[in-house]
Amino acid sequence: MAEDFEAYRGSVTSTGNDEEPTRQPADVPHEADDRGAGEDHRSLVEDERLTRLLGGERPSEEAARRLADATALVGDEPAARPRRRRAWRRSRRAQQARLDAAERDARALVERILSPFDGARRVAVASTKGGVGKTTVTVLLGHTLASLRDDRVVALDANPDAGTLAHRIERESSANAVDLLDLVGSVRDYYDLRHFTSQAASRLEVIAAPEDPRDTRGITRSDMHELLDRLSLDYTLLLADCGTGVTTAATRAIVEAVDQLVIVTAPRVDSVHSVTYMLRWLEGAGFGDLVADAVVVVNGLREDTGVDVEALMGHFAPIVRTVVAVPWDCDLARGGTTDLGYLRASTRHAIAQLAAAVADGFAAPQRQGPGS
Known part of the structure; x- marks a missing residue:
C-alpha cells in the first residue's frame, strides 16, 4: 500500500497524487520512446550514444586540421616541412584515418554493449x-x-x-x-x-x-x-x-x-x-x-x-x-x-x-x- 512507503518518499518528486512518483524523462517506460521509428531516428540515437562513449563532441573538420598541424609540428619531421601543401595533405589524411579508425572502434563497442537478450x-x-x-x-x-x-x-x-x-x-x-x-x-x-x-x-x-x-x-x-x-x-x-x-x-x-x-x-x-x-x-x-x-x-x-x-x-x-x-x-x-x-x-x-x-x-x- 502507498502509506507503507511514506517514510521513504524522501526527495522522489510527487505530482500531488500520492500514488506515484513523477515520471521524470528517465522514468518513462521505454516502450513509449518510439525507438526504431525510422532509420534517421536510429542514426541520431546511435550518434548520441557514441558521443557519450567518446566523452565529447566528435572532432570537426577544422579541429581535425588543427590537430593534424599540431601533430606535424611536434612530430619527427622539422616544423617547416608540413607547410608544403602535399605534406600537409598527407598529414591530414593520416590524422583523419586515425579519427575514422577510433570512431569505428567506438561504434563496434556500442554495438556490443547494445546486445539484445530476453x-x-x-x-x-x-x-x-x-x-x-x-x-x-x-x-x-x-x-x-x-x-x-x-x-x-x-x-x-x-x-x-x-x-x-x-x-x-x-x-x-x-x-x-x-x-x-x-x-x-x-x-x-x-x-x-x-x-x-x-x-x-x-x-x-x-x-x-x-x-x-x-x-x-x-x-x-x-x-x-x-x-x-x-x-x-x-x-x-x-x-x-x-x-x-x-x-x-x-x-x-x-x-x-x-x-x-x-x-x-x-x-x-x-x-x-x-x-x-x-x-x-x-x-x-x-x-x-x-x-x-x-x-x-x-x-x-x-x-x-x-x-x-x-x-x-x-x-x-x-x-x-x-x-x-x-x-x-x-x-x-x-x-x-x-x-x-x-x-x-x-x-x-x-x-x-x-x-x-x-x-x-x-x-x-x-x-x-x-x-x-
Missing part, C-alpha cells in the same frame, strides 16, 4: 579484498550500461559491512535493502520500487546497504533470493555489489542466482593470488560455469608500478572468459560521487570495454538459479 540478467561484482575498487567498478559499469541501453538498470549494495555504493551517486531515497525486504510483499510495481532507489543522471538506480550500526538484522540466503527475484520483475539488468569473499549467506545466494560474475582485483601479487583462490573455490563448489564465463577486472593500473600487465592478464586468460584492464584515475581515487564525464578518456574506454564484455555474455541463455 528476460532479465543478473551480474555479481565481487572481490576477495577490500580497497581494490569493486564498488567503483560496479557503479561505472552501471552508469555505462544504463546510459547506453534502453533497459532499466539497478545496482544493489549487497555488502553486509556498511557498503558505500549509494554514496557514489546523489542520494534521493533514505531507504535501504533491508527496508525494501521488510515491505517487499507490498510492492506492486516499478513505481513502488522507486521509493527505495536513488537514480543518477545516467539512469542507473541504486539500492543502498543498511548504514545504522544498531541495525543488527542480516540478510539471509532466502531473503536475498526474494530480493533478487522481485527486482528482476521490473529491472532487466541487475548488478549486485557483493561483500568481500563468497562465503557469507547473502553473497552465496547471489552467486547461486546470477548469470555472470565480474571479479575485481588490484594489480598486486597478493590480490591476484586471492582471486585465483576464489575462482578455484567456485569451481570446486559447483560454479564452474560461472567461472568459465566470468570477467576479471584488473583495476587501478599505473604506468610507474612496473607491473607486467600482459603476464597478469595471461594468468587469468585460461580460467575466465575475458580480462579487462582499467587504468588508475585520480578522479576515482578520491571516492565520493562518480560521473563518467569527469574521467580520463582512457578510463571511459576501459569501462566501455568492460560493459561490452559483460554484454557479450547476454548471448548465453538465462541461468536457472534456485529462485528461477
Whole structure:
C-alpha cells in the first residue's frame, strides 16, 4: 500500500497524487520512446550514444586540421616541412584515418554493449579484498550500461559491512535493502520500487546497504533470493555489489542466482593470488560455469608500478572468459560521487570495454538459479 512507503518518499518528486512518483524523462517506460521509428531516428540515437562513449563532441573538420598541424609540428619531421601543401595533405589524411579508425572502434563497442537478450540478467561484482575498487567498478559499469541501453538498470549494495555504493551517486531515497525486504510483499510495481532507489543522471538506480550500526538484522540466503527475484520483475539488468569473499549467506545466494560474475582485483601479487583462490573455490563448489564465463577486472593500473600487465592478464586468460584492464584515475581515487564525464578518456574506454564484455555474455541463455 502507498502509506507503507511514506517514510521513504524522501526527495522522489510527487505530482500531488500520492500514488506515484513523477515520471521524470528517465522514468518513462521505454516502450513509449518510439525507438526504431525510422532509420534517421536510429542514426541520431546511435550518434548520441557514441558521443557519450567518446566523452565529447566528435572532432570537426577544422579541429581535425588543427590537430593534424599540431601533430606535424611536434612530430619527427622539422616544423617547416608540413607547410608544403602535399605534406600537409598527407598529414591530414593520416590524422583523419586515425579519427575514422577510433570512431569505428567506438561504434563496434556500442554495438556490443547494445546486445539484445530476453528476460532479465543478473551480474555479481565481487572481490576477495577490500580497497581494490569493486564498488567503483560496479557503479561505472552501471552508469555505462544504463546510459547506453534502453533497459532499466539497478545496482544493489549487497555488502553486509556498511557498503558505500549509494554514496557514489546523489542520494534521493533514505531507504535501504533491508527496508525494501521488510515491505517487499507490498510492492506492486516499478513505481513502488522507486521509493527505495536513488537514480543518477545516467539512469542507473541504486539500492543502498543498511548504514545504522544498531541495525543488527542480516540478510539471509532466502531473503536475498526474494530480493533478487522481485527486482528482476521490473529491472532487466541487475548488478549486485557483493561483500568481500563468497562465503557469507547473502553473497552465496547471489552467486547461486546470477548469470555472470565480474571479479575485481588490484594489480598486486597478493590480490591476484586471492582471486585465483576464489575462482578455484567456485569451481570446486559447483560454479564452474560461472567461472568459465566470468570477467576479471584488473583495476587501478599505473604506468610507474612496473607491473607486467600482459603476464597478469595471461594468468587469468585460461580460467575466465575475458580480462579487462582499467587504468588508475585520480578522479576515482578520491571516492565520493562518480560521473563518467569527469574521467580520463582512457578510463571511459576501459569501462566501455568492460560493459561490452559483460554484454557479450547476454548471448548465453538465462541461468536457472534456485529462485528461477
